[in-house]
Amino acid sequence: MKAIGLTGGIGSGKSTLLKWFQAQGVPCFESDVAGRVLLDSTLREEVSNRFGSLLYGSDGRLDRAALAALVFNDTTALDDLNKLVHPAVSTAFETFKNQHDKAPFVINEAAILFETGGYKKCDLTILVKAPMKERMQRIISRDGVTEEEVLARMKQQWSDEKKEQYADFVIRNTDLENTYEQAAKVLNKLRE
Numbered sequence: 001m002k003a004i005g006l007t008g009g010i011g012s013g014k015s016t017l018l019k020w021f022q023a024q025g026v027p028c029f030e031s032d033v034a035g036r037v038l039l040d041s042t043l044r045e046e047v048s049n050r051f052g053s054l055l056y057g058s059d060g061r062l063d064r065a066a067l068a069a070l071v072f073n074d075t076t077a078l079d080d081l082n083k084l085v086h087p088a089v090s091t092a093f094e095t096f097k098n099q100h101d102k103a104p105f106v107i108n109e110a111a112i113l114f115e116t117g118g119y120k121k122c123d124l125t126i127l128v129k130a131p132m133k134e135r136m137q138r139i140i141s142r143d144g145v146t147e148e149e150v151l152a153r154m155k156q157q158w159s160d161e162k163k164e165q166y167a168d169f170v171i172r173n174t175d176l177e178n179t180y181e182q183a184a185k186v187l188n189k190l191r192e
Contacts, residue, residue: 017179040060105190126168
């Protein structure tokens with residue numbers, strides 16, 4: 001079985017593409033979703049010890065906005081968070097692969113696949129790109145954040161140009177119909 005990495009900058013449309021691949025019957029693992037689940041469960045104690053228990057509400061759920069405000073402006077804090085989350089997500093992905101061991105390949109969607117070195121555990125990688133203006137509009141609309149907050153998050157990710165050097169496939173997400181056509185070509189190559 002092959003592991004295919006799917007990545008792209010924040011707001012590039014990688015989640016939309018992941019849903020498209022899922023609809024084509026490809027087993028897909030969402031690293032960001034797995035990370036959120038782990039932060040609310042098995043990583044809670046470690047996160048509380050490092051960042052403070054006040055980040056968790058009375059319902060036991062992590063206040064993600066408060067955590068984001070802490071880490072996206074403090075590289076040491078972000079590094080500490082990544083050291084907690086990434087190994088746990090990697091273990092969860094290995095479990096996912098074992099659960100889908102009959103599939104010829106699975107897709108692992110991860111926002112910072114290249115930045116963390118996670119691409120080295122993939123057989124091939126797909127990069128999703130979109131124009132900066134569109135990405136900004138999507139994130140502000142989706143997350144209800146300011147342009148400054150978006151820029152702080154983007155600053156923690158590599159540029160598309162740097163990511164392209166490591167990508168086996170690049171999908172340019174400018175209009176959905178064309179994006180799906182590009183994805184279909186990639187899928188055909190993966191199935192060969």
